[in-house]
Amino acid sequence: MAQSQTLQQPIAARDALQIVGTVKRLSGINVDPNNSGFLRLRVNRRLKELGLTDTDAYIARLNGIHGASEAQFLVESLATHTTDFFRERAHFDFLKTTGLPNLMQLGAGKEWPLVIWSAACSIGSELWTAGIVLHQFCLSTPDRPRWSLLGTDVSRRVLARAANAVFTLEELSGLSEDLRRAYILRSKPESQISAGGTLFRVTPDLRGKARFKWANLVDLEVGFSERADVAFMRNVLIYFKQKEKDAAIQNVLRRIRPGGYLITGHAEAISNLPEDLTQVAPSVYRKACNAK
Template structure:
């Protein structure tokens, strides 16, 4: 892949969804886009450039973006945030009525395969089963990738993906699935219907405020996605997310991410913010 091709791909990703890809990362671009070249039966990157140029609004653009996004995630990733939510967060949210007078709404804003949201769902279901615990909650997952949202909606995971879950959670919140994944060995597990019924997933581009869901969330997970945007875009995304967070609501970000200062978001712990 030539330097000019790298620049073209990086510029296109920036223009379509503000994805900040370093054009010097030739290996990354080659690896990710070779799959598209093979799938389309093309011979070389030049033909792929021509295809994208000739139909900038066409279906391949979405696949191009899909190929460049990274979906790494895990159940109870950054465990300390879930522990904090359980230990302190739910109590302070309860004071705002969340979970009691109205459902407590959790939004996973770059949800990938959904496990971030299902982890919160398990924690909330546990809290709901305790005397005096919250009574109602609802779950919203959004991501730019349609392919990964299909996985989140199916809520079906491999043995390996569910390996880190505590035994009690496996028993209460997973069921054996009859589905078969082409590339997986071992059993598959599906999130139980009681939790699935509380969740809705939809596509949205965080950098395009018009595509964001209309909601008022009590908890937002915005983790490991800000890193893909440059500073001005990060600030714009934080603004859109803060608008959709209720006063008193909680924002979790990734530990490696610097969150732009926002007048209404107060840092209350490592990668934990509360809206004033």
Template sequence: MSQLLARPENADDDHLSLRDFTRIADLIGAEIGIKLPPAKRLMIEGRLRKRVRALGLGSLDHYSAYLFKSDGLKAEWPHLINAVTTNKTDFFREPEHFELLERKLVPALLDLRRGEQKPLLKVWSAASSTGAEVYTLAMVLADLVAQRHDFRFAILGTDISTAVLAEGERAVYPADLVTPVPPAKAQRYLMHARKPGARPEVRIVPELRRLVHFARLNLMDQTYPFDRDVDVIFLRNVLIYFDKADQEKVILRLVDHLRPGGYLLLGHSESMIGTAVTMRQVAPAVFQKG
């Protein structure tokens, strides 16, 4: 772009045309499965105004022209995904799943592999966002390893958004975000700055960071380039953004990566009812592969 375009006097008056919103919504739905109904239009406009400013464009009309008329879509695609995806996440969200993992799922998995010497449990957070779920899993499993001494673990976190993956790899979080972490775990696994700033932050200890790997993945891809002997997959609170047909396809692909006896955990607001997946339900939103 050769020059900075004039910006509207009131950015709140700058809106996407219905045609441009529909084009963006259709593109996002087709490529990454997330449905953007008309009710999301104002939210998307607010997020895309940041991209308008970052690119030095004058308006959302200019941004749409850049995407669809000026061959800007390829360069802008990762930023567009980052802008439209919702990345709500918390440490120890839906805590009963982590209690179940510790009390029942890990012991059951290790019983299936009792002939192995310190088997490696592979756990996958398939919509990892900024890493809160990944590091919650790491804390729970590290405590269990310290108690049992009879297994090892590795955790994979994947997401479509490069921005949240970078945050996960950095593993630095606002102090108020980690308040759900139990005190004993917080003492073991969180580092505090010697001189906290105006907005205190914490960082996950390197001992846990070494056991975690992040990678970009579009759940709409036809194949996933990851191991097919995963023990536990968390896919929580993301299927609600997909239609039923895409939900089923994603679940089928993920289940194909579970070892026999492995577990798939969904969000409590989600369900496998109506899918072609046949798995045994062992707890609310928890399913075991036969």
């Protein structure tokens, strides 16, 4: 490829194949290699960050000593991180009215701490929403349930943001005024993550309930010993082909306690339901109480 290639030119087919192959190997994310505008835009943005002017140099970097860390950057660049507080609100209504009462009846919160897992948490909006819903639910019961939140993602960059729990006002637009007042504080300058605009942070009490871990759902390590009562795996299956989808569903399902719930995105219905999983509401599935 010519040295003078401008960043707006298409990426050579063989380079595109290597790039999307790397991303798929590390995350399961399926990107169309056929020089889609998406691929060009994201790769060119990365080239610009690195001060590179052509994809030859970039491929050399991917194959060189910085290859492993660059491959991780590629995943960051090509993953979609769109999220929102109270996105697909019906799921949170279901938890409040049905899911959480059922789980408490089984002993969650009393015999063991109830865990909600946001399995592809992006910058954390889903996880913090679940925390707010759970906290409000606990306030409404005479018991004092024990609970915690777990956030995982394949992107270290968004995971760090989720853990920092700092948001712009726009990112908080899904939260009502009342909930914002109860669970969000104006951020201190040292925790600000970008210049300009006021930033806001989840309260320390809620932050104290959450843990974050890097995880690839398609290839969840044997050592990943977490268990959850509710797993949100929303708006991530759409980026996988069937084989990766099935692997991610099995990996997450194995970590859900008997009687627990798996929640996918509204556009991500599970077609071949595993034996011990039953659909109980739109894109909400329950693991059998007698399952392992």
